[in-house]
Amino acid sequence: MTEALIVIDIQNDFCPGGALAVPNGDQVVVPTNALIEEAKIVILSQDWHPADHSSFASNHTGKVPFDVVEMEYGSQTLWPAHCVQGSSGAAFHPKLKADLADAVFRKGMRPAIDSYSTFFENDRKTPTGLVGFLRERNVTDVRLVGLALDFCVAFSALDAVEQGFEVTVQLDACRAIDIAGSRDAALEQMRDCGVRLV
Ligand code: VGL
Numbered sequence: 001m002t003e004a005l006i007v008i009d010i011q012n013d014f015c016p017g018g019a020l021a022v023p024n025g026d027q028v029v030v031p032t033n034a035l036i037e038e039a040k041i042v043i044l045s046q047d048w049h050p051a052d053h054s055s056f057a058s059n060h061t062g063k064v065p066f067d068v069v070e071m072e073y074g075s076q077t078l079w080p081a082h083c084v085q086g087s088s089g090a091a092f093h094p095k096l097k098a099d100l101a102d103a104v105f106r107k108g109m110r111p112a113i114d115s116y117s118t119f120f121e122n123d124r125k126t127p128t129g130l131v132g133f134l135r136e137r138n139v140t141d142v143r144l145v146g147l148a149l150d151f152c153v154a155f156s157a158l159d160a161v162e163q164g165f166e167v168t169v170q171l172d173a174c175r176a177i178d179i180a181g182s183r184d185a186a187l188e189q190m191r192d193c194g195v196r197l198v
């Protein structure tokens, strides 16, 4: 058994004061750092959008954040502009032990496709390359932590199961956005798909 720790999107914009703040998002930093210190393989995921990204409500006339629109690949929630490439909001939380990571995988760079999962973009086809990295390092198990539990952590966990990994989500190092019951729905879906929630 070889486990990798996958740290999802612990970036300033998802923390209090950020553009798409997750309630108490900064509280994941301390427990995540403890896991990073212990882990053999550490991957960081980084939401990394161009300014003209189609997931930003401001790039759709007449739309406001949290509206849902139809994209070529299906329904897409619109967000406040966040994690713009190179901005301070896109940087990792300053206290996160990011220097100890083996690799950083960025996602959401294509203007027309959002990406919640750190494995595949929202068209469910475009890979980030993380599966190949994990296979080449003989990883069998992944442990996921970070932001937001009900979007990027959940989508990543479900993709990881589908790719054949043993998947654990460590809830004390996750926080949810929780819009329209999304937290409970994500927990139920993960449980149903065989994700271990601890
Ligand atoms: C996320 C919404 C938009 C996340 C990223 O990290 O959960 N959510 N972009």
Ligand code: ZN
Pocket (backbone or CB within 6 Å): 047, 048, 049, 055, 082, 083, 108
């Ligand atoms: Zn995003």
